[in-house]
Amino acid sequence: MINIGVLALQGAVREHVKALQAPDVQVTVVKKVEQLHDIDGLVFPGGESTTMRRLINLYGFYEPLKAFAEKNRPIFGTCAGAILMANEIVGQMEPHLSVMDMTVERNAFGRQRESFEANLAMDQIGEDVEAVFIRAPIINKVGPSVNVLASYDGDIVAAQQGPFLACSFHPELTDDHRMHQFFVKMVREQAIHA
Amino acid sequence: MDKHVGTDRVKRGMAEMQKGGVIMDVVNAEQAKIAEEAGAVAVMALERVPSDIRAAGGVARMADPSIVEEVQNAVSIPVMAKARIGHIVEARILEALGVDYIDESEVLTPADEVFHLNKRDYTVPFVCGARNLGEATRRIAEGASMLRTKGEPGTGNIVEAVRHQRLMQGQINKIISMSEDELMTEAKNLGAPYETLLDIKRNGRLPVVNFAAGGIATPADAALMMQLGSDGVFVGSGIFKSENPAKFAKAIVEATTHYEDYALIAKLSKNLGPAMKGIEISSIEQKDRMQERGW
Numbered sequence: 001m002i003n004i005g006v007l008a009l010q011g012a013v014r015e016h017v018k019a020l021q022a023p024d025v026q027v028t029v030v031k032k033v034e035q036l037h038d039i040d041g042l043v044f045p046g047g048e049s050t051t052m053r054r055l056i057n058l059y060g061f062y063e064p065l066k067a068f069a070e071k072n073r074p075i076f077g078t079c080a081g082a083i084l085m086a087n088e089i090v091g092q093m094e095p096h097l098s099v100m101d102m103t104v105e106r107n108a109f110g111r112q113r114e115s116f117e118a119n120l121a122m123d124q125i126g127e128d129v130e131a132v133f134i135r136a137p138i139i140n141k142v143g144p145s146v147n148v149l150a151s152y153d154g155d156i157v158a159a160q161q162g163p164f165l166a167c168s169f170h171p172e173l174t175d176d177h178r179m180h181q182f183f184v185k186m187v188r189e190q191a192i193h194a
Numbered sequence: 195m196d197k198h199v200g201t202d203r204v205k206r207g208m209a210e211m212q213k214g215g216v217i218m219d220v221v222n223a224e225q226a227k228i229a230e231e232a233g234a235v236a237v238m239a240l241e242r243v244p245s246d247i248r249a250a251g252g253v254a255r256m257a258d259p260s261i262v263e264e265v266q267n268a269v270s271i272p273v274m275a276k277a278r279i280g281h282i283v284e285a286r287i288l289e290a291l292g293v294d295y296i297d298e299s300e301v302l303t304p305a306d307e308v309f310h311l312n313k314r315d316y317t318v319p320f321v322c323g324a325r326n327l328g329e330a331t332r333r334i335a336e337g338a339s340m341l342r343t344k345g346e347p348g349t350g351n352i353v354e355a356v357r358h359q360r361l362m363q364g365q366i367n368k369i370i371s372m373s374e375d376e377l378m379t380e381a382k383n384l385g386a387p388y389e390t391l392l393d394i395k396r397n398g399r400l401p402v403v404n405f406a407a408g409g410i411a412t413p414a415d416a417a418l419m420m421q422l423g424s425d426g427v428f429v430g431s432g433i434f435k436s437e438n439p440a441k442f443a444k445a446i447v448e449a450t451t452h453y454e455d456y457a458l459i460a461k462l463s464k465n466l467g468p469a470m471k472g473i474e475i476s477s478i479e480q481k482d483r484m485q486e487r488g489w
Contacts (some may be wrong), residue, residue: 010215010451012211013213025275031452036328047210050236051235055233058448106270111294113318116204117198131205132203134208160279170207173210
């Protein structure tokens with residue numbers, strides 16, 4: 001049995017909890033720092049990244065989350081969650097948690113009326129993965145140790161670096177849970193090594 | 195890689211991302227920045243906050259587009275704006291301006307006393323107010339991607355929002371526990387579209403998020419609405435009619451996130467200065483109650 005947390009400060013928490021459901025997976029809604037000790041992997045949900053960051057600071061999550069990543073515990077960020085993970089954000093002086101070697105650009109597709117859904121061909125995950133993009137960021141640039149998992153129209157929209165997985169869309173809003181299953185597999189493998 | 199804009203998933207999904215957050219009414223760039231800094235998940239760009247609309251009387255319309263643009267340029271969080279009920283052109287103007295969400299709002303003077311907007315026609319998503327499950331499901335069937343309680347806007351009095359939230363939650367629970375053969379009669383009684391009720395019954399919840407709005411004036415009010423099952427809160431006049439808006443805004447955001455942490459809410463409620471004065475509902479004549487607008 002592995003235990004996967006969903007950071008529940010703000011955003012689409014319930015959808016991730018549902019998408020992670022599997023017979024050997026326990027899902028924990030993480031609202032307090034102490035809960036990080038009990039989990040093998042963590043999801044940063046979609047929401048508003050600026051809001052989430054403020055709440056991360058306010059509740060003393062910043063250092064504990066950095067430590068969680070330094071121990072190579074797997075993290076999966078979707079949309080705002082991916083922004084929290086990047087080590088560079090276009091137009092912003094400072095990144096947030098800086099756990100992945102990538103540059104993200106916020107709201108890169110435009111405003112809500114430009115938000116869309118499309119099927120994506122994803123490396124290791126599937127040929128026709130359902131992806132919902134909502135005021136989505138793109139990944140402008142990745143470092144040498146980062147694997148690009150998917151692009152849309154020439155822009156990188158999903159990437160993996162060791163135990164860290166990020167995508168600019170919302171797999172949790174669909175019934176296509178292949179990305180979550182991929183992350184569960186990452187957590188399981190990491191838990192065996194740990 | 196076919197691209198589809200304005201689908202239900204895209205429009206409803208946008209509101210899902212706002213869950214657990216606070217959406218604040220603002221009338222200029224400076225207030226919008228204070229709201230963003232305090233941790234608001236979105237702002238509602240207005241010409242006047244509801245309590246000022248109530249005080250001014252006359253016809254309340256969509257905000258001047260220059261105010262909407264000023265707010266859009268000031269913040270990176272989503273910007274919402276209000277159109278009059280049934281005002282197709284105001285809604286299209288706001289869509290053309292690129293606002294992220296339109297509130298078809300009873301706070302403004304209705305433009306149509308019979309029909310609400312056909313919100314399915316638009317790429318931009320809509321939020322609508324509701325007092326009960328009949329109103330809520332009619333708005334959903336018209337294409338609303340998010341709901342909020344109507345409450346009684348601009349009063350700083352939480353009682354109507356509580357009434358609407360309690361009633362709707364009770365009606366939802368009743369639908370869930372009914373057998374399917376009872377649903378059609380319930381649809382008739384509520385004036386609710388049958389298919390939407392069936393969806394609620396099968397999934398055990400509303401198909402869109404439901405925020406609290408209309409009278410939230412303190413951090414404790416915001417936490418109360420979360421405890422009653424709201425997905426998040428709209429705060430209109432409460433913040434910028436208080437004495438220290440920045441501090442007040444932060445306190446409301448925190449109370450919304452940790453609505454069950456009473457020691458924390460006690461701490462952040464200290465020395466906030468006076469909240470807005472507020473109005474007792476019975477002192478507002480029936481014809482002046484904004485919640486009676488919409489059908």
